[in-house]
Amino acid sequence: MDAFATLADTLFDPLDMALGQVSATVEIAEIAHVASVGNGVAQITGFSDLHADELVRFPHGVMGIASNLQEHQIGVVVLGDTDRLRPGDKVQRTGRVVDVPVGHALLGRVVDAMGRPLDDAGPIDAKDRLPVERPAPPIMHRAPVDEPLQTGIKAIDAAIPIGRGQRELILGDRQTGKTAIAVDTILNQGDNGVISVYCAVGQRASAVAHVIASLRKGGALDRTIVMVAGGDDAPGLQFIAPYAAMTMAEHFMAQGHDVLVVLDDLTRHARAYRELSLLLRRPPGREAYPSDIFYIHSRLLERATHLKDEYGGGSLTALPVVETQAQNISAYIPTNLISITDGQVYLSPDLFEKGQLPAIDIGASVSRVGGKVQRPAFRTVAGNLRLMYAQFEELESFARFGTQLDQETRHKLTRGRRVREVLKQGEHAHLDVPAQIAVLLAATEGLFDQVALDDMAKAEHTVQEALRAQDPELCDRMARGKPLSQADREKLVATLRNALSDTANEAGNGNA
Template identity: 50%
Template sequence: MAELTITTDDITAALRKNLEGFTPDMGAAQVGRVIEVGDGIARVEGLPDCSVNEMLEFANGTIGLALNLDEESIGAVVLGEVDDIAEGQTVRATGEILSVPCGDGLIGRVVNTLGEPVDGKGPLSDVGTRRMEVQAPGIMGRKPVHEPLQTGIKAIDSMTPIGRGQRELIIGDRKTGKTTVAIDTILNQKGLGVKCVYVAIGQKNSTVAQTVATLEHHGAMEYTVVVTSPASDPAPYKYLAPYAGCAMGQHWMENGEHALAVYDDLSKQAEAYRSVSLLLRRPPGREAYPGDVFYLHSRLLERSAKLSDANGAGSMTALPIIETKAGDISAFIPTNVISITDGQVFLEDDLFKSGVRPAINVGQSVSRVGGDAQIKAMKTAVGSLKGDLAQFRELESFASIGSDLDAVSQAALDRGYRLTELLKQGLNSPLPVEEQVVVLYAGTRGYLDAVPVADVRRYEGELLDVFRSRNRGLLDEIRSSGKLDTDALEAALKDFANVFSPSDGSGGPEPTPEEQGDATVGQAGGRPEGILPEEEISRPDETDEGA
């Protein structure tokens, strides 16, 4: 039997051959340890170089976000399942800041706070990433708001106009139509080159699904992305959702495009942030909110801007929504957001219940910078509309107690009823700005004074039908140039007045219950809605108003 011999050269050659394909897998990593976990919060020790908002990775792969940096430990919120995290497990600092996907690949999709699709349409494609929280544009990088963002809502575009880059608050009690105003604004952006982000915070999944179905039905998902953090989500997701939506919109703004971000609603975000802060043992302040709750909203809304030409001239408009309790706009969160934004649209419960929809309180609604963005044709058409309606509200209170009015006051009261009826709109039926100009000009110049209140909606519908078929050139000129040919418009309105036949020629300042019908939302030209105070309206079924 031959003897097996292995020389040192053979051993050396074998070792060298194996070492040729060896790549050392070594790196430095900060590793800490979980010392406490519960209620979606983990307290970690042993990460001395960790930064605020840095992402942490737990042993089971779950991501956390470092929010509290104490001397001995770190308070982090867990963005995922907490059940598999236990005391004593290791935690690794990733050195990365929380980021979300952005880009045109998001359009038409429904994603969660972290940008993960939840609509069952597969993974995202054609997207990049950007940090969820970034610094807002500086003063020198901005430009004054001067381009209109048409909402399609007559009461807003005429009296509280919104410009691209503006922050306009929508505020009111629950069930007053706040979300409807925001959704109608998104629907009106079709074909106008504005990409929309709708952020649903703390809503039921069924409500979000209904909103998405409405957007799809009107073709609005072709330019919209929906970010949802439903009521079932942990508080950290609801607190971070608006920043995720803002980052997505800011991507388009910084690329020279126009974006619209709707935050529905920031009251729930503030409540979620309060929960997170209390769990992190931060000292509570007024209404148990932490001391930096103002900064929570200001750093979000300040990221909306109209950029200068040197920065691409893009814009991002913000429509934050705040829910009030019993109409109290002097509460902590409402006053904070009112002071941050460039104006507010105030929706009133009494107006909503009396059939005035959208239920916009003209006296308490204001736009601080949007007037510069309003087109000249609209300014001409509106005239003294806001003043006339304010005078009407005062006269209406006198008339309700049976005071005798002189002829001038009675005429102002009669016109006020007609203007109020004219400003009503149906659900999900935004009106192009050129058509708004026509109907508002007719109302403010007295063409409706001889029309019974019950016929105002029919007058509007038939007038627009005539203009769409016979005066299309006038509408196109208003849309393209923003200017109004008053002579041509008045001639067309006089011609229409000759052919319009009121259902009751007697007119009158107030409709009877038989004329007004039920106080439900209808399309232009449909059956008129009630405009009387609620106690004077006879309804067959009071439960219909709660919808």
């Protein structure tokens, strides 16, 4: 009897266990076949009731999204190499939609658009998965944007400030410094708790490698997820990448984190979608883009927001990048994105050529949200920077005609040129709030008026150091977002003025 019980145990225990595992992973085992395949899209036949956007599985682990449901054929966007598929190949349905792993296990990793590792750090140990396409948070869950996202770039933080939860477009021709601004913004977050997702779409591998190296060198990789859908990858992967990046970011936002998502870039994303749509024989519209191209970008960027505390209280700031051609910002995709986002940072190739870097055209840039949440101390020193700079540029172009200039005009030009010098900033030279305020205040107050343009970099360094060394308490207050009182301001100007005259004296009176 005993022996029988033991035998029964050994027989049934593993069976029970196996049953338990099986029931959790039942798959709908309907089979269809590939009818034709090529360039990122496959036509399949055989399924009677496939759902729209359902994930299907081809041989060799290649996945696809059921996109065009027709009576006899289904157009599938292939999320992998179509060269490996042949007509007649079996197709399985999965009963689910595309999802990606989410959570802390992804930080510091380089993944593809489906969240599979592309680095050599092993499998990603994530418990949770979420669909790549998710509805944007409803209006009732959204809180006003009430905190700035410091980029560390003077021209942006002073003149085009960005708020947490905002969508700010970075727009410009190729090689104007768009990626550099996005990467510097990630680097500038330091250890302030902001988590970043850098999503590269359609970029060259060397460009992506460069970004990853910069993030690693700047110590930012550990709090960043890098998602890559390269220019050589299937257009389907390029298409889903930004949505997948948003999903990974939303998971952190729901836990109360502030997240920054860079989508680099949506011009290539739109092209990948255009390619897929043409292959799926959807009717082309303007510039051969399908008619829902506006909708695919608006539903993507609508997911950026600041949540009310009862819904997690986190924020998702989106920095979509768009590449223009020959500075044509009224082309289809740029205009769509300008109208979807809350402002744009416009980079001008002319400024780039002149060496005015970052090549931000302040007059053509705007932030419709962030200005309201700019740090008060910033507002005191940079409040009228935009206007003053615009007036200076106008004056300067007028002065070129060689007219006789009165004293006041010459003063304005002198000061404007110093301000322009101050707005120059090298790559990876992001500055904290107090340092930015010190140089902007010095420039707008005219403390640099006597400094030769060539010596400006040194003078800027002097005032930053002076503030840090002589008034750490004020530094700290400004960093925490406290306002700058009139007394503070006067004291700060005096400190900076003294530091500048000290170094001028040290440099020897011969130069004076």
